[in-house]
Amino acid sequence: MVDLELGGETPAEATDGVWLACVACGETVAPYDDVVYRCPDCDGLLEVRYDEYPTFDDFEGVGVWRYADALPLNEGVSIREGNTPLYTVPEIEADVDVADVRVKHEGMNPTGAFKDRGMTVGVKVAERLGVDRLACASTGNTSAALACYGARADTEVLVLLPAGKVAAGKVAQAALHGARILEVEGNFDACLDVVAELAARGEAYLLNSINPFRLEGQKTIGLEILEQSKRETGEWPDRIVLPVGNAGNTAALYKCFRELVEAGAMAEDEMPALTGVQAEGAAPMVEAVREGREEVRRWEEVETRATAIRIGNPVNAPKALPGVRATGGTAVAVSDDEITDAQRALARDGVGVEPASAASVAGLTKLRREGEIDDDEQVVCLTTGHLLKDPDAAAAAGGDTTPVPADADGVLDVL
Ligand SMILES: Cc1ncc(COP(=O)(O)O)c(C=O)c1O
Numbered sequence: 001m002v003d004l005e006l007g008g009e010t011p012a013e014a015t016d017g018v019w020l021a022c023v024a025c026g027e028t029v030a031p032y033d034d035v036v037y038r039c040p041d042c043d044g045l046l047e048v049r050y051d052e053y054p055t056f057d058d059f060e061g062v063g064v065w066r067y068a069d070a071l072p073l074n075e076g077v078s079i080r081e082g083n084t085p086l087y088t089v090p091e092i093e094a095d096v097d098v099a100d101v102r103v104k105h106e107g108m109n110p111t112g113a114f115k116d117r118g119m120t121v122g123v124k125v126a127e128r129l130g131v132d133r134l135a136c137a138s139t140g141n142t143s144a145a146l147a148c149y150g151a152r153a154d155t156e157v158l159v160l161l162p163a164g165k166v167a168a169g170k171v172a173q174a175a176l177h178g179a180r181i182l183e184v185e186g187n188f189d190a191c192l193d194v195v196a197e198l199a200a201r202g203e204a205y206l207l208n209s210i211n212p213f214r215l216e217g218q219k220t221i222g223l224e225i226l227e228q229s230k231r232e233t234g235e236w237p238d239r240i241v242l243p244v245g246n247a248g249n250t251a252a253l254y255k256c257f258r259e260l261v262e263a264g265a266m267a268e269d270e271m272p273a274l275t276g277v278q279a280e281g282a283a284p285m286v287e288a289v290r291e292g293r294e295e296v297r298r299w300e301e302v303e304t305r306a307t308a309i310r311i312g313n314p315v316n317a318p319k320a321l322p323g324v325r326a327t328g329g330t331a332v333a334v335s336d337d338e339i340t341d342a343q344r345a346l347a348r349d350g351v352g353v354e355p356a357s358a359a360s361v362a363g364l365t366k367l368r369r370e371g372e373i374d375d376d377e378q379v380v381c382l383t384t385g386h387l388l389k390d391p392d393a394a395a396a397a398g399g400d401t402t403p404v405p406a407d408a409d410g411v412l413d414v415l
């Protein structure tokens, strides 16, 4: 069972109205006394809790730190993350025949992915804890963001990547920002096992999404979607469709909604339906949702062109699965070809994304075809990473180049 109830008494462990609580057994833990990732009693996942939850009236400014009242600290290690666009996508909207489809493009963050929202918080907490080495396992984007924010904080960064399975743009980012890059003979889940063990031995501070502070930053995706949707359409969306890998965003969005409900700023039946999309070759969350299970079964073998979500053991599943259920959402698996088709469709609407991001639109298309989504819905698809993250995939999905001589007549001959 999971205990996701907010509110109640502030425990003695709280510092500045903030504490950690185990979602499995309810144990409370002081936030900044020791480095802790899991419940010391039962090994369950931890989440950040507050003595007070803000409403929309409490927010001011722009970007992630507009939402400081919903975050554990008042400021972060920041390079101006968040405030990403919510695009209309007229061609996709017409193709899927849904009343309103918008795309929240998280690829427009400073390092080109949503991870920056988590790192601006997580790296600041690391500073407060006084750690001297940051680490993560990564399919690419987490490592790029951690390398960048670690550089900004002048702290050593170690990243473990599955050898040969990370897109070129992401490795280049981690390298240029000065991270120590270790290529592991194994998939992402194996990398996470190793780095979690290093963290448990005190060798590094872990900044994957198992870190509860990182997910606080990612909550702001939900707050921005709600505010932008209300401003641009007068309504909150009925549904948010998102790619799922380690299930951090699903967990963070659900926490965002729960906090708004606790603050009295949202009714429970107003929570947008969280709709997760995975690649067919890496779909343990979809399997768990379909089978009504509380936990995922780890997939040892995973494969997909969408390398960012090539993940077989989503660590945040115990937080994310209740979110899918409680919001009336669902989960669906899509093929690599469906992902590439969606990447092309987004590109035709002027939105350049990496393959994993396009999974959201592929999922919407499939669920519409299967009659699981109604035509009168207002839907937001989350696109999580920029096109340039994976230049090889973009080139393969795009058109061919044509060689021409260096004169106008020669060029006109081929047109
Ligand atoms: C581009 C991209 N999209 C989606 C995901 C999946 O997000 P989550 O792990 O929060 O489910 C990731 C990483 O996991 C990613 O890098």
Ligand SMILES: N[C@@H](CCOP(=O)(O)O)C(=O)O
Pocket (backbone or CB within 6 Å): 136, 137, 138, 139, 140, 141, 142, 143, 188, 207, 208, 209, 210, 245, 246, 248, 308, 309
């Ligand atoms: N896609 C991720 C996988 C790791 O997820 P995390 O959110 O737990 O850090 C990546 O970019 O590495």
